[in-house]
Amino acid sequence: xxxxxxxxxxxxxxxxxxxxxxxxxxxxxxxxxxxxxxxxxxxxxxxxxxxxxxxxxxxxxxxxxxxxxxxxxxxxxxxxxxxxxxxxxxxxxxxxxxxxxxxxxxxxxxxxxxxxxxxxxxxxxxxxxxxxxxxxxxxxxxxxxxxxxxxxxxxxxxxxxxxxxxxxxxxxxxxxxxxxxxxxxxxxxxxxxxxxxxxxxxxxxxxxxxxxxxxxxxxxxxxxxxxxxxxxxxxxx
Numbered sequence: 001x002x003x004x005x006x007x008x009x010x011x012x013x014x015x016x017x018x019x020x021x022x023x024x025x026x027x028x029x030x031x032x033x034x035x036x037x038x039x040x041x042x043x044x045x046x047x048x049x050x051x052x053x054x055x056x057x058x059x060x061x062x063x064x065x066x067x068x069x070x071x072x073x074x075x076x077x078x079x080x081x082x083x084x085x086x087x088x089x090x091x092x093x094x095x096x097x098x099x100x101x102x103x104x105x106x107x108x109x110x111x112x113x114x115x116x117x118x119x120x121x122x123x124x125x126x127x128x129x130x131x132x133x134x135x136x137x138x139x140x141x142x143x144x145x146x147x148x149x150x151x152x153x154x155x156x157x158x159x160x161x162x163x164x165x166x167x168x169x170x171x172x173x174x175x176x177x178x179x180x181x182x183x184x185x186x187x188x189x190x191x192x193x194x195x196x197x198x199x200x201x202x203x204x205x206x207x208x209x210x211x212x213x214x215x216x217x218x219x220x221x222x223x224x225x226x227x228x229x230x231x232x233x234x235x236x237x
Contacts, residue, residue, distance in 0.1 A: 073102025
């Protein structure tokens with residue numbers, strides 16, 4: 001029974017990581033339902049670990065140990081990566097994917113997957129940056145962001161308003177403009193409201209993305225998780 005559950009868990013793991021990478025590449029979003037169903041299947045499969053062959057039947061100790069390992073593997077990615085999510089360095093879908101991996105394979109496996117994922121993510125970002133010949137500019141942009149964090153004495157990412165001035169300065173500057181677009185020679189034609197809304201929309205600068213290659217080309221962390229899970233399967237520590 002143990003071998004069957006192990007095979008089923010590996011199949012569910014491969015489904016989760018391949019689906020997440022495909023969905024992230026296709027729609028820049030990882031759906032919740034497949035991950036939820038896979039995580040529930042992970043808990044169910046770990047509960048089946050309590051069934052042992054022979055006359056022993058069901059072992060409550062084995063089932064509880066497997067479920068505790070699955071629960072710990074489910075909670076660890078959130079506990080370790082919630083800070084990066086608050087910094088907008090990782091997306092919620094990436095964390096939910098790793099939580100699903102933990103519910104299937106346990107705490108030790110998800111930690112190895114996370115370690116390998118960071119390594120592969122950094123290598124992918126470096127490769128993309130070198131391929132587009134923007135490594136120096138990307139490192140300079142990251143350095144400017146780090147300097148801004150030190151200057152403002154905060155670890156939270158600064159948005160477009162922090163780069164161009166505070167909201168009060170922006171409002172004051174807008175108030176000094178002429179109400180008549182024809183006489184306003186500093187701004188040219190009347191501004192498009194949609195474009196102005198997009199420019200003021202809150203969002204992380206390119207340098208804040210943890211695995212953003214030089215030039216703003218974001219490397220999908222779900223691809224790194226896919227490679228990390230395969231490495232954890234083939235290269236156990």
